[in-house]
């Protein structure tokens with residue numbers, strides 16, 4: 001194997017073929033992979049969306065920009081809400097919403113959702129929103145967040161949703177970058193039993209974003225918050241109609257801007273990742289239906305992400321609603337008021353499909369499976385994972401303790417930029433392997449290239465996409481040069497995702513993490529995830545993150561940061577045991593030079609481990625930008641522990 005590719009360490013050989021019973025009722029069959037790219041996207045474009053005017057050209061690709069479903073006219077809110085009501089499905093539940101405080105719940109049917117969206121759209125019109133007005137939304141996980149997004153799309157106003165945990169600076173940067181004129185927010189949000197002062201933070205942000213001239217404030221906690229006369233309006237005080245006839249859905253061209261989702265780049269300013277109307281909607285509706293095997297009449301689907309992330313946009317709001325699904329939406333954290341909350345929710349609503357992230361699965365593993373066992377989870381029939389490579393041990397735990405060994409698991413790889421899932425098993429079709437996202441979705445051409453840009457048929461390298469897909473980003477808002485440089489310059493003509501991956505003898509893909517995190521030990525290029533997964537495989541380890549630090553002899557040496565399970569305490573013996581465990585499972589080359597025990601790992605607010613910060617800590621550098629961290633105190637704590645940790649080569 002060439003030194004340039006990423007070496008394979010994992011020897012995972014467990015296989016989970018689909019059950020005959022699941023396959024017999026599945027939405028897709030293996031022949032879906034035989035349908036040519038154009039035919040697949042043409043058919044899904046026609047079948048999944050109701051067009052005001054049909055499209056006349058499937059796609060046009062002027063590298064690096066693609067356009068899809070050209071000539072078509074449609075409206076996203078119409079597709080997600082109105083058409084279901086018009087078809088007589090107004091009584092179906094769109095969302096079972098559960099608030100964080102005990103006993104607070106709302107059931108919202110499609111007919112009610114329509115009235116809510118119309119009311120919000122009329123309120124937005126009242127404060128000057130029309131087609132093309134950029135709207136920022138800064139809210140927690142309340143139904144009005146989805147309603148505000150849909151109201152914008154009804155009017156043809158592009159939105160940017162800023163996650164409610166972000167600071168005033170993050171919010172003002174995003175509003176200024178997009179040129180937002182209006183902000184929708186709420187008084188406060190509930191999080192872990194405490195109110196989060198969204199309106200107060202929004203006020204501070206507006207101080208630095210003079211373009212925002214009007215605010216709509218949704219009442220949630222009811223606590224008093226400052227209101228600025230002439231700028232801020234209470235949503236519940238506006239007297240506007242909720243009659244759908246009072247606010248028709250604006251016909252939009254396929255390629256008109258739907259929303260921006262900002263991702264914090266590793267450096268510099270946040271990138272506004274642009275998504276447009278038709279391709280995005282077709283992409284998320286198609287993937288949501290096939291990957292989750294959605295049966296809209298009977299399933300109760302729960303994506304436990306936050307709507308403030310792309311996962312929530314695509315798979316809580318737009319994909320599920322376009323498909324007429326019944327979803328659960330939960331306001332709070334999984335550990336409030338105790339570790340049983342999620343399993344209670346599944347039991348209460350009879351959730352059939354659960355979609356969550358490895359970080360959440362590992363947290364539940366750490367808390368113990370007894371919490372899940374105290375509840376009836378037999379309604380579940382399918383599980384999904386997203387956000388990071390899933391460690392095989394976490395996959396097995398999910399399979400056993402949550403899925404009762406009967407639910408297929410779909411490990412879905414995708415990005416804010418891709419808009420929709422691109423690499424995933426199809427339930428009922430694909431034989432799964434713990435830790436592998438398996439195959440490109442139908443109609444997706446993915447490949448692995450080596451350093452020279454040559455295709456790797458088996459082994460590790462760089463993940464690229466070779467053809468456009470409907471939901472792909474239409475660029476970084478206002479920054480063409482950065483778009484070309486970030487995604488299209490490494491391998492000309494290919495979209496480079498920034499992730500390493502390997503492909504096995506069956507043609508299955510294994511995601512290996514960000515290429516910036518790949519370690520180089522004595523000339524061997526090693527992925528972080530495989531070493532981490534071996535650590536997590538140890539019965540006493542709850543979570544692990546590894547990184548390389550500069551080493552005079554080997555180039556880089558591996559440093560591991562490890563969180564132990566509940567009642568395990570760190571010790572020198574444990575440190576040696578773990579180092580030997582790695583050496584035994586994958587070889588001396590991967591043996592960590594030192595291990596730092598820590599109660600928490602530094603993570604982004606969407607739960608991804610920030611290995612860049614771990615490298616800074618390991619190399620005693622002053623810490624770079626920590627604003628993306630969910631809990632900034634974690635790194636300073638880590639730095640002091642790292643200073644104390646023994647080093648042993």
Ligand code: 7RM
Nearest residue numbers: 386387388389411412413414415416499511
């Ligand atoms: C959906 C989302 C994107 C990055 C991506 C990967 C990592 C996401 C998986 C995964 C391995 C997965 N969007 N990633 N899903 N890695 N297996 N199933 O997370 O823009 O926030 O992040 O997340 O590195 O490039 S995102």
